[in-house]
Amino acid sequence: MKTAAECGLVACPACGTITRAFLQATVQPPRCQLCFARLHSRKPMSLQRSWAWLLAGIIAYIPANLYPIMYTTVFGDSQPNTIFGGILVLLELESYPVALVVFVASVVVPVLKFLAVAYLLISIQRKFAHSRFDRTRLFRLTEFIGRWSMIDVFVVAILAALVQIRSVALIEPGLGATAFGASVIFTMLAALALDPRLIWD
Amino acid sequence: MTSAYSDNANFKTRRYAETVLLSLVACHECDLLHEKLELRQGEVARCVRCNAFLYSNKPNSIDRALAVTLAALIMFVVANAFPFLAISVSGNSQSISIVSAVFALSDNGMWLLGLLCFSFILFIPLLRVVGLLYILLPLRFSSRLPGLELVFRGIVTMSPWSMMEIYLLGAVVALVKLASMANIELGLSFWAFALLNLLSALAAQMVDTHTLWEFMSQSRGGRKSIIDGGSHR
Ligand SMILES: [Zn+2]
Numbered sequence: 005m006k007t008a009a010e011c012g013l014v015a016c017p018a019c020g021t022i023t024r025a026f027l028q029a030t031v032q033p034p035r036c037q038l039c040f041a042r043l044h045s046r047k048p049m050s051l052q053r054s055w056a057w058l059l060a061g062i063i064a065y066i067p068a069n070l071y072p073i074m075y076t077t078v079f080g081d082s083q084p085n086t087i088f089g090g091i092l093v094l095l096e097l098e099s100y101p102v103a104l105v106v107f108v109a110s111v112v113v114p115v116l117k118f119l120a121v122a123y124l125l126i127s128i129q130r131k132f133a134h135s136r137f138d139r140t141r142l143f144r145l146t147e148f149i150g151r152w153s154m155i156d157v158f159v160v161a162i163l164a165a166l167v168q169i170r171s172v173a174l175i176e177p178g179l180g181a182t183a184f185g186a187s188v189i190f191t192m193l194a195a196l197a198l199d200p201r202l203i204w205d
Numbered sequence: 206m207t208s209a210y211s212d213n214a215n216f217k218t219r220r221y222a223e224t225v226l227l228s229l230v231a232c233h234e235c236d237l238l239h240e241k242l243e244l245r246q247g248e249v250a251r252c253v254r255c256n257a258f259l260y261s262n263k264p265n266s267i268d269r270a271l272a273v274t275l276a277a278l279i280m281f282v283v284a285n286a287f288p289f290l291a292i293s294v295s296g297n298s299q300s301i302s303i304v305s306a307v308f309a310l311s312d313n314g315m316w317l318l319g320l321l322c323f324s325f326i327l328f329i330p331l332l333r334v335v336g337l338l339y340i341l342l343p344l345r346f347s348s349r350l351p352g353l354e355l356v357f358r359g360i361v362t363m364s365p366w367s368m369m370e371i372y373l374l375g376a377v378v379a380l381v382k383l384a385s386m387a388n389i390e391l392g393l394s395f396w397a398f399a400l401l402n403l404l405s406a407l408a409a410q411m412v413d414t415h416t417l418w419e420f421m422s423q424s425r426g427g428r429k430s431i432i433d434g435g436s437h438r
């Protein structure tokens with residue numbers, strides 16, 4: 005059993021058609037004859053790009069937790085709400101399932117995703133030979149679950165649109181929501197830049 | 206599995222190489238080569254090493270996928286034409302449409318986040334539905350429109366950024382947060398949007414990426430004739 009790369013072949017990243025690798029021979033990347041996508045055996049600069057997006061994601065996660073994601077004004081009394089504060093409010097309301105969803109989506113998933121991508125990158129760079137199958141599964145999980153963290157941003161946006169009842173209650177989005185959204189998007193880009201085939205090379 | 210193809214020297218001529226290549230498939234997650242086997246209807250082929258999805262056999266799936274995608278387009282229009290959610294607190298009520306959440310962000314100076322949310326929950330999902338129709342409708346009649354491959358590559362690239370289902374769950378979370386303080390009403394849009402989510406998940410089930418590439422290459426006379434007669438652009 006061999007990989008396409010070991011046989012001098014390239015699978016089109018879009019349609020999967022297999023072509024012989026002329027990659028090093030040409031300056032311009034060759035294109036797939038079936039779908040005209042640019043051919044490359046592995047995603048170019050995969051590790052560097054993934055590290056860069058991951059660092060950006062971690063950095064953006066700091067202001068996401070420090071700044072309020074929204075401001076709640078009830079009868080003229082304005083209060084800033086951070087991500088963690090929002091979870092505490094849900095616990096006080098005894099909405100345990102929702103508190104759990106928000107806690108998992110906005111705290112557990114982002115942090116685990118940072119750790120997972122970092123571990124995958126380090127394991128590729130250190131050329132770990134063990135648990136390749138499990139690392140591939142970890143990659144799939146990271147890729148699948150990362151987008152769900154956007155739920156926090158959407159909740160803030162919906163609340164800010166809905167709770168606009170003058171003189172009673174008012175919700176406005178805060179800077180923390182932008183930082184959180186940026187963190188989720190950067191981490192998604194980190195996972196997209198990471199080529200899982202490198203785990204097996 | 207594939208030992209016969211492992212030696213580069215086996216590829217004596219260009220023509221021979223290309224015939225061989227069409228019978229192979231490489232795993233997109235670990236790059237392992239597999240020989241393509243004939244699958245029975247409904248069967249799925251997975252990578253022997255990492256268990257990734259390789260290809261499937263779903264004949265006649267275009268009709269169903271087309272029906273579901275058309276229904277999704279209708280639901281998209283309905284979901285944006287009616288109220289999404291409404292609340293009322295002590296006689297004052299407020300109702301919003303799906304796009305209101307985007308304006309709530311941009312009106313508060315967060316126009317960049319608003320623009321991104323607009324893309325994730327409306328623009329990209331709409332592009333995907335319209336793009337799929339652009340591909341499926343002509344394919345249904347064994348014909349094709351220009352730029353088919355480019356459109357489909359766009360759809361695949363965009364798909365992680367289509368976040369309708371996450372928005373739907375976000376609406377539910379927002380409602381639970383408000384449930385104790387206000388009266389909540391789910392608008393017609395909410396149900397249309399939920400249905401739209403279901404339909405687009407169904408459409409993705411019916412024509413997976415591999416199946417669609419297979420149909421698209423058949424519309425040009427099959428992979429082999431494309432490569433035999435094709436020129437490198
Ligand atoms: Zn291709």
Ligand SMILES: [Zn+2]
Nearest residue numbers: 232235252255
């Ligand atoms: Zn594999």
